[in-house]
Amino acid sequence: MRPTLASALGEPPPNVCDDSNVGPSTTPESPCDNRAMVWIRKLLARLGLGPRPLLNVAGDTGEGPAVILVHGIASSSVTFQNLVPLLSPRHRVISLDILGHGGSPAPKNATYRVEEHVEWLYRTIRSLKIRGDIVIVGHSLGALIVARYARVHPERIAKVVLVSPPIYLNPQQIGDRIERAAVSAYLKAYEYLRLNKEFTIRRAALIARMLPIRNVFEVSERNWNAFRLSLQNSIELQTTVEDIAGVTAPVEIVYGALDQFIAPGSMNLVKHMPHVTVHRVDLNDHIVRKRLARAVDAAIG
Secondary structure, three states: OOOOHHHHHOOOOOOOOOOOOOOOOOOOOOHHHHHHHHHHHHHHHHOOOOOOOOOOEEEEEOOOOEEEEEOOOOOOHHHHOOOHHHHOOOOEEEEEOOOOOOOOOOOOOOOOOHHHHHHHHHHHHHHOOOOOOEEEEEEOHHHHHHHHHHHHOOOOEEEEEEEOOOOOOOHHHOOOHHHHHHHHHHHHHHHHHHHOHHHHHHHHHHHHHHOOOOOOOOOOOOOHHHHHHHHHHHHHOOOHHHHHHOOOOOEEEEEEOOOOOOOHHHHHHHHOOOOEEEEEEOOOOOOOOHHHHHHHHHHHO
16 A cells, blocks of 8 residues: 555544534634644654754844854853854844753754754754855854864854863873873763752752853753753763864864863863964953953954
8 A cells, every 4th residue: 555645644634624613714714724734744844844943043133244153051142142242243143042952942852962963053054044154153062063063064164263162082082191180070070960960950050140141051950951961972972172173264262261161181282273273361261251252252353
C-alpha cells in the first residue's frame, strides 16, 4: 500500500467540509479551516518542509555595518546593555538569545553541542538578510560559539570579537604541570555544578543578586537543561583553540584582568596566533561592565 500524506503525519486530515458540529464556511476564521491549517503545518514540519524555528532577536537597533551580539551561558542579551549604546550610533546592533536561553526556543531533544548552537545561529543570521560584512561578537560561551561559527561560515565576516572567552585545552594536551592542574580544576568544578542541581540553582540565585546587571545570570528550573548540557557539551568538551586557529578573519579577544574563568596558559597560546590581538582590561571581571564595554567597542571599531 502506498503511503499517504496522512500516514506520514500519523493522523487523518480533518474533514473540513463535513463537520458534524460546525457547518461549512468560507471565512478564514472558521474552526474547520483553522483545524486544517494546524494539520498542514504539522505535516510540513514532520516532512521537514515547514519554516524552521529561529533564535530570538532580542534587539535590533541603529544603522550602519551590522554587529551581531551573542551572549553566554545562563544569561541573555542583557549581557550587552552597557555595550549597545556605544555601538548603535554607528552600527546596526543585533542582539540574539542563544538556544535554550532568554526568549529563544529550548527543544526537548536539543544536545546543546557547539555545532547545534552554531546551526541555530547561522539559520537566524541568514533570516535577517543583512547586507554587507558583519562583525560578530560573543561573550563567555557565546565566544566559543562565535569562534566555531566564524571557522565554518567565514563568508562575509569582517571581524570576530571574543569577550571573556573561557578557553580550555584538554588537560592531557597541557605539558606544564601547574597549568594542567588549573584547567583540571576548572573542569571538575563545572562537572560538580551540573551534577548538583539544587546546589547550583541556589548558589546562582545568590550570585545573581550581587551582580550589577539585572537578570544577567540565571540558573533555574526553566533553563536547567540548556545550562547543564551547554556546560558539558560546549564548554567542557570544547575545541576552541583549534576553532580560533581556523578563523580567517581578524580576531580580537577582550577580557578582564580579574576574570575568574580565564586560564592564562590557554590565553597565552591563543595570543601568539598571527591573526589574534588580545586586550587585557584592568579592574574588570567576567561581566561586561562599562570599562570592559568601552574596550569591546574600541575593538569592534
